[in-house]
Structures are given as structure tokens and as C-alpha cells.
Amino acid sequence: TQLLEQSPQFLSIQEGENLTVYCNSSSVFSSLQWYRQEPGEGPVLLVTVVTGGEVKKLKRLTFQFGDARKDSSLHITAAQPGDTGLYLCAGDTSGTYKYIFGTGTRLKVLA
Amino acid sequence: DVKVTQSSRYLVKRTGEKVFLECVQDMDHENMFWYRQDPGLGLRLIYFSYDVKMKEKGDIPEGYSVSREKKERFSLILESASTNQTSMYLCASSNRKSSYEQYFGPGTRLTVT
Numbered sequence: 001t002q003l004l005e006q007s008p009q010f011l012s013i014q015e016g017e018n019l020t021v022y023c024n025s026s027s028v029f030s031s032l033q034w035y036r037q038e039p040g041e042g043p044v045l046l047v048t049v050v051t052g053g054e055v056k057k058l059k060r061l062t063f064q065f066g067d068a069r070k071d072s073s074l075h076i077t078a079a080q081p082g083d084t085g086l087y088l089c090a091g092d093t094s095g096t097y098k099y100i101f102g103t104g105t106r107l108k109v110l111a
Numbered sequence: 112d113v114k115v116t117q118s119s120r121y122l123v124k125r126t127g128e129k130v131f132l133e134c135v136q137d138m139d140h141e142n143m144f145w146y147r148q149d150p151g152l153g154l155r156l157i158y159f160s161y162d163v164k165m166k167e168k169g170d171i172p173e174g175y176s177v178s179r180e181k182k183e184r185f186s187l188i189l190e191s192a193s194t195n196q197t198s199m200y201l202c203a204s205s206n207r208k209s210s211y212e213q214y215f216g217p218g219t220r221l222t223v224t
Contacts, residue, residue, distance in 0.1 A: 006153075040218075042115070045213065088153060088154065092211075
């Protein structure tokens with residue numbers, strides 16, 4: 001089974017700090033998605049990246065897809081308590097609709 | 112507003128019981144998925160379906176079966192529940208038009224005692 005590893009596994013920071021979450025694999029992905037999951041809810045899609053080197057911004061969140069399409073990062077600027085949640089990356093290796101999910105990064109932003 | 116609903120938010124069953132988890136989507140999506148979510152392991156795909164009556168095994172199908180008799184409904188069946196199937200179960204749906212974004216239900220937390 002292919003594995004998508006995320007780091008760090010846990011992150012607790014103060015409001016206003018910056019942070020980066022990483023998603024790494026030995027496999028090449030045709031596309032990669034980032035989701036956020038809040039307690040008691042299912043994951044919700046934040047972004048999909050498909051081109052190596054692609055950078056997408058969603059307000060204070062910046063997503064980057066690695067040049068070789070094997071890794072991705074999520075950077076949050078000036079984190080807020082509302083950013084608290086579980087962040088999951090998910091990669092598609094075959095160009096189909098089946099995504100492999102990463103192990104998750106649990107973020108807590110303290111006011 | 113798109114919606115995926117799951118029949119129960121919490122479920123407690125005994126070892127050996129047959130368990131049915133139901134998932135319904137109202138978006139006319141062709142693809143539906145069942146995952147289990149465990150701490151430190153992320154989401155692992157159990158089964159998925161790309162059309163009515165069609166199903167394929169995911170990464171961890173052992174101990175599970177599925178049924179999709181109608182497009183909007185995808186059921187996960189635990190034939191004989193075991194304690195190692197205690198987990199959070201998430202259903203999702205997707206289609207080509209939405210670039211295969213997966214829409215998830217709220218999850219069913221199953222405890223097998």
C-alpha cells in the first residue's frame with residue numbers, strides 16, 4: 001500500500017504565528033488535495049493541485065505542489081484559532097478518482 | 112446545498128453482530144466511498160463504487176462487504192463485528208464534474224464490545 005506521510009503529526013502554536021505542514025511520498029501523483037476536518041465532521045476540501053511546482057493561495061493559506069509531484073506543503077500565515085483542525089493531504093497516483101490519504105496533522109491554535 | 116448523510120453518528124455493537132452502516136448522497140454522484148479513520152493512520156479506503164451494483168476493494172476490505180442497489184445509497188456491512196473494527200467510519204461521494212472533490216458525511220463512530 002502506498003503511503004503518504006505528513007509532518008508534523010501534532011502542532012500547537014500561538015495565534016499570529018506562521019506554520020508549515022508537509023506531505024511526502026515516494027510515489028508520483030497526478031493530483032493532490034488538501035482537506036481540513038473539524039471535530040465531529042467529515043473532511044472538507046481546501047484545494048486541489050495538479051501541476052508540478054504549482055502554488056495556490058486561499059486567503060492566509062498557501063499550498064505548493066513539489067516539482068516532481070511527490071510532495072506538497074501547506075503554509076499558514078498569522079494562524080488564527082479558527083484554523084484549528086486536522087489537516088489531511090490526499091494524492092491520486094493513477095489519474096482516477098481514488099485518492100490515498102495522508103496520516104494527518106492535528107493543528108491547535110491558541111488565542 | 113450538497114449533502115452526504117450517514118444513518119448513525121454513534122453506534123455500539125457486540126462482537127459477532129452483523130452491522131449495517133448506511134450512506135445517502137443527494138448530488139447524483141457516480142462514485143461513493145467508505146473509509147475508516149483511526150488516529151495516526153489517516154483515512155484508509157475500505158471499498159468504493161463507481162456505479163450502481165459496481166464495487167471494488169480498497170486497501171482494507173477484509174471483514175467488510177458493501178451494497179449499492181441505488182445510485183444515491185451505499186451501504187457498508189460488517190458480517191460479524193470484531194473489536195478491531197471499532198473506529199470512525201466515513202462515507203464520501205464524488206463525480207467527474209466536480210473534479211473528483213470528495214464530499215464527506217459526518218461519520219459514524221462505531222464501538223464493538
